[in-house]
Amino acid sequence: MGWKNHPRAVLAALLAVHVLAHIDRNMLLGFSPQVTRELALSNAQYGLLTGAVWVLSFGVMAVVLGSLADRFSRTWVMAGGILVWSACTAASGAAQDFGQMVAARFFVASGEAALVPAAISLLTEIFPDRRRGGAIGVFFMGIPLGIGFSFVLAGTLGAAEGWRTTFFLLGAVGVACALPLLLLPDRRAAVAAPAPAQRTPVRAHLRAVVATLREAPAVAPTIVGFVLVHMAFAGLAFTQLWLVRERGLDAATIARQVGMLQLAFGALGALVGGFVGDGAARRMRGGHAGFILLLLAVCGPLMLAYRFAAPGSLLFYAGMCAGFFLPLATYGPANALIQSQTPPHMRSTMTGVTMMLINLFAIAGGNLAVGAVSDRLAAGAHAAPLTAVLLATDLAALASAFFFLRAAVRGRAPLPDAPPVQAVLH
Structure with a gap:
């Protein structure tokens, strides 16, 4: 329970992971000219990758993984999601055709769907009501920061190393972030579980x-x-x-x-x-x-x-x-x-x-x-x-x-703690 006694540190860690999630999500946009050219993708295929493929996976899995996070360990659900999306981010760098990229991005979306439901529940538990909106607002800074950094990385690291190497490195960073979460037991307050x-x-x-x-x-x-x-x-x-x-x-x-x-x-x-x-x-x-x-x-x-x-x-x-x-x-x-x-x-x-x-x-x-x-x-x-x-x-x-x-x-x-x-x- 000790790590829950440091809510600001938990918030900082979740923000960093959320930024990484949106970097991985939007990196395909930053590399769109290179990826579409090398994989010979049409505009329609590219639109499917960034639209329907992502949204259908993310939307459905957000409910499924949110339900799991309510019933089991939130830290384990987040860690599992990070491992899946990071491995599939690396797999995106290895894709050789449209079908392989569809499969990789589908499971990147599935993994990322684990983060927000579990993280918001955790922040709600460790921050009092008078500070809760601020904590959630900081967490969602990950959206604009991740989008911005994805384009910055595409123009710097990507320009030097190429899009495939950048995806491989991002996957490795994600795995390194996920492993410590497996060691954190999510012992909920008795009224919360x-x-x-x-x-x-x-x-x-x-x-x-x-x-x-x-x-x-x-x-x-x-x-x-x-x-x-x-x-x-x-x-x-x-x-x-x-x-x-x-x-x-x-x-x-x-x-x-x-x-x-x-x-x-x-x-x-x-x-x-x-x-x-x-x-x-x-x-x-x-x-x-x-x-x-x-x-x-x-x-x-x-x-x-x-x-x-x-x-x-x-x-x-x-x-x-x-x-x-x-x-x-x-x-x-x-x-x-x-x-x-x-x-x-x-x-x-x-x-x-x-x-x-x-x-x-x-x-x-x-x-x-x-x-x-x-x-x-x-x-x-x-x-x-x-x-x-x-x-x-x-x-x-x-x-x-x-x-x-x-x-x-x-x-x-607010509702009483007893459901x-x-x-x-x-």
């Missing part, structure tokens, strides 16, 4: 998800709102195409600007959303949900104005940065709210369900919808098809305010 829940069948455990949603009425609208906010990420995937094709900006220049601003304001959003959200939640009537409503009210008008502002103007960059800031700023307060309203033995599972819905509906479905609708508008001679569709993704993200408002109204005090849906597990 009732004995019947640890060995309950998976089907019964997943049925308890529905019971939890009934018991905690603020959780369902928070999850729906959280999924909708991620429609901003669907728009982000097409941002550079929009800026070049319809706003007339230089591709190389805007790529550097988008990368740096996304890294800076994504990380800032995670920090502000986490730490400021914790303080605001104690003072605002709507708690964490009320704070997210405030974020939407501030960032929303800027995001919409950005679509029509003159390129290079202050309003243009303010709106762009607001779009990078907002989604990451919701991670701390939204997850803190979900965790506080979820029984301790269901927290990893509920996080897994949330991650699955985000990946299936916002990331995969959102990207597919943006591409398909913009193609259809372009075929119909629409003057600015991407502008129209990306404006729709912004409006979808801002529509999350309706659900966060419902969460703020329905919100109540109220225990009978469901028998």
Whole structure:
């Protein structure tokens, strides 16, 4: 139990692992010209690798591994996931054709699905409620940091050693990170791990998800709102195409600007959303949900104005940065709210369900919808098809305010440590 007495050290270690996860996840994007050329991949094949192959694996396994993390050792589940994704990251470097790369990336996604559900449950246990959102916000800094470092490594180490060697080295680093976790026993607090829940069948455990949603009425609208906010990420995937094709900006220049601003304001959003959200939640009537409503009210008008502002103007960059800031700023307060309203033995599972819905509906479905609708508008001679569709993704993200408002109204005090849906597990 000694390692749990050092929550900041645990948070730092989990952040480092989360950064590594997003480096491994996004390294394929950094090496896209080299990989597609050497493996003779079409654009469609590359799109499958970065989209459907990843999302389907990650989404399903997030629920399965979240359930395992609730019933068994979270440290072992994380260690197993890191070993799988690291071994398959190395295997990505050895791939000789599309099929081999599909298999490798599928299992990279499966392994990475173990991290977030187990880590969020662990952080919820070792950090008090008043600091929980800040801790979760720091953890989710791994997303922008990992994306940024993946491109940096591709341009430095990758340029010197090649993409295959870089994948091999990342795999070795991951294995080295996983092994110490196997030595850390996850002895949960007695109230956080009732004995019947640890060995309950998976089907019964997943049925308890529905019971939890009934018991905690603020959780369902928070999850729906959280999924909708991620429609901003669907728009982000097409941002550079929009800026070049319809706003007339230089591709190389805007790529550097988008990368740096996304890294800076994504990380800032995670920090502000986490730490400021914790303080605001104690003072605002709507708690964490009320704070997210405030974020939407501030960032929303800027995001919409950005679509029509003159390129290079202050309003243009303010709106762009607001779009990078907002989604990451919701991670701390939204997850803190979900965790506080979820029984301790269901927290990893509920996080897994949330991650699955985000990946299936916002990331995969959102990207597919943006591409398909913009193609259809372009075929119909629409003057600015991407502008129209990306404006729709912004409006979808801002529509999350309706659900966060419902969460703020329905919100109540955190559930007691003794789980109220225990009978469901028998």
